[in-house]
Amino acid sequence: MHLDYKKKILQEIEKVPxxxxxxxxxxIHLLTKEIxxxxxKAGKRISLKGIWKGSSIDDSLFADAxxxxxxxxxx
Numbered sequence: 001m002h003l004d005y006k007k008k009i010l011q012e013i014e015k016v017p018x019x020x021x022x023x024x025x026x027x028i029h030l031l032t033k034e035i036x037x038x039x040x041k042a043g044k045r046i047s048l049k050g051i052w053k054g055s056s057i058d059d060s061l062f063a064d065a066x067x068x069x070x071x072x073x074x075x
Contacts, residue, residue: 016024066073 013021013024
């Protein structure tokens, strides 16, 4: 089935005048780029918003982390 559509696309491209081939290439390139980038984005998280929702983290953990990262500050 996919090969049939590939053949149809190639047949349509063959009908395009030579001086318009560059435009057709640009259109196909943009479409391909858009389609493949959407496929890559699927399932990827854009932000970390809400990642800690419902978690209970003790303040002492933050204090310990702050001490280890910023030992020069008074705590």
